[in-house]
Amino acid sequence: MQAETPRLTFDIKPNTNPMPEADRLKAFENLGFGTLFSDHMAVIRWSEGKGWHSAEVTARAPFPIDPASSVLHYAQEIFEGMKAYRTSDGRAVLFRPEQNAHRFNESARRMAMPELPEEAFLEAVEKLVRLDAKWIPKGDGASLYLRPFMFASENFLGVRPSKEYIFCVIASPVGPYFKGGAKPVSIWVSEHYTRAAPGGTGAAKCGGNYAASLVAQAEAYAKGCDQVVFLDAAEHKWVEELGGMNVFFVFEDGSIVTPPLGGTILPGITRKSLISLAREEGVTVHEKPYSFEEWKADVASGKLKEAFACGTAAVVAAIGTVKYPEGEFQIGGGQNGPVTTKLRDALVGIQRGQSNDRHGWLHVIDGI
Numbered sequence: 001m002q003a004e005t006p007r008l009t010f011d012i013k014p015n016t017n018p019m020p021e022a023d024r025l026k027a028f029e030n031l032g033f034g035t036l037f038s039d040h041m042a043v044i045r046w047s048e049g050k051g052w053h054s055a056e057v058t059a060r061a062p063f064p065i066d067p068a069s070s071v072l073h074y075a076q077e078i079f080e081g082m083k084a085y086r087t088s089d090g091r092a093v094l095f096r097p098e099q100n101a102h103r104f105n106e107s108a109r110r111m112a113m114p115e116l117p118e119e120a121f122l123e124a125v126e127k128l129v130r131l132d133a134k135w136i137p138k139g140d141g142a143s144l145y146l147r148p149f150m151f152a153s154e155n156f157l158g159v160r161p162s163k164e165y166i167f168c169v170i171a172s173p174v175g176p177y178f179k180g181g182a183k184p185v186s187i188w189v190s191e192h193y194t195r196a197a198p199g200g201t202g203a204a205k206c207g208g209n210y211a212a213s214l215v216a217q218a219e220a221y222a223k224g225c226d227q228v229v230f231l232d233a234a235e236h237k238w239v240e241e242l243g244g245m246n247v248f249f250v251f252e253d254g255s256i257v258t259p260p261l262g263g264t265i266l267p268g269i270t271r272k273s274l275i276s277l278a279r280e281e282g283v284t285v286h287e288k289p290y291s292f293e294e295w296k297a298d299v300a301s302g303k304l305k306e307a308f309a310c311g312t313a314a315v316v317a318a319i320g321t322v323k324y325p326e327g328e329f330q331i332g333g334g335q336n337g338p339v340t341t342k343l344r345d346a347l348v349g350i351q352r353g354q355s356n357d358r359h360g361w362l363h364v365i366d367g368i
């Protein structure tokens, strides 16, 4: 469903009632995650026959939604998560945004939704960040989280792909994802619920995957854990990923293992970037299946030294404690390990413009 859309021109309509400066700065003093929103949103509409049209950046406002809107019934919805950073030398940058644009279309194909030309995705994000440049918070761990998403908006109850969609980007200034800051997280191994099955939607960034993971996440909270880790659906044996983060294991010989992509794991951009950074440091990185039984045994024998989770929102989070129905264990004495810290610093150094961006991963938004 490649839309044959001519180049879109965005209508820019600045918000006539933006949040007063003093209120914004006050809110910046205590940033959470995803609770505060900028003044604008970018919107592009799609309809069958017409393709993508009506691109605009306008005041953030609710969408009127008909009770028969198909997203409410069949959950045709996908999203992305990315961040705009203010570097230490004052530039506004995005990290590998073309990867998000590309993955968005892979998700769109899986969900039978129209693809959005990558340049339109990037332009929507960039135009929004330009208009909301003052919403990029400064300081350690702070950024403007960007949420591009698309949903089916046709009013129709039949079961088939919608003939109308809305693409939108909203922005939320955020602080660190986990309240504990850089403290290692505790995770709950879901032995009952799974996230994604072969042939399913595990590799697509769709809201439905998250809907299905929430009961397991709730179980994790009930067990006193920060996050849930899922095992594979076929054998309930192989470690796959967290609800919204990929997972890595670090061994005593210095090698690293991360579960392989293959349809049931979300291909994280943080995952891919960390694999590159580690390999450039001479670290052996295996993308291979790793079972929960091996994990337990390797912790007991001392072979496994560190484990961490990664994603755009939380960046890199050491896993300190692992709980499962029959017991629990600690990794690295529940502390941040040296390899985890080194990889996090290498990645954050690039994102914050503090180290040489030798891969050309930063996309600078000029003039803001």
Ligand SMILES: *Cc1c(COP(=O)(O)O)cnc(C)c1O
Pocket: 081, 205, 241, 242, 243, 244, 245, 246, 266, 267, 268, 269, 270, 271, 310, 311, 312, 313
């Ligand atoms: C978004 C996401 C990730 C992390 O991807 P990044 O591109 O690194 O942010 C990992 N797992 C799931 C399920 C996700 O939705």
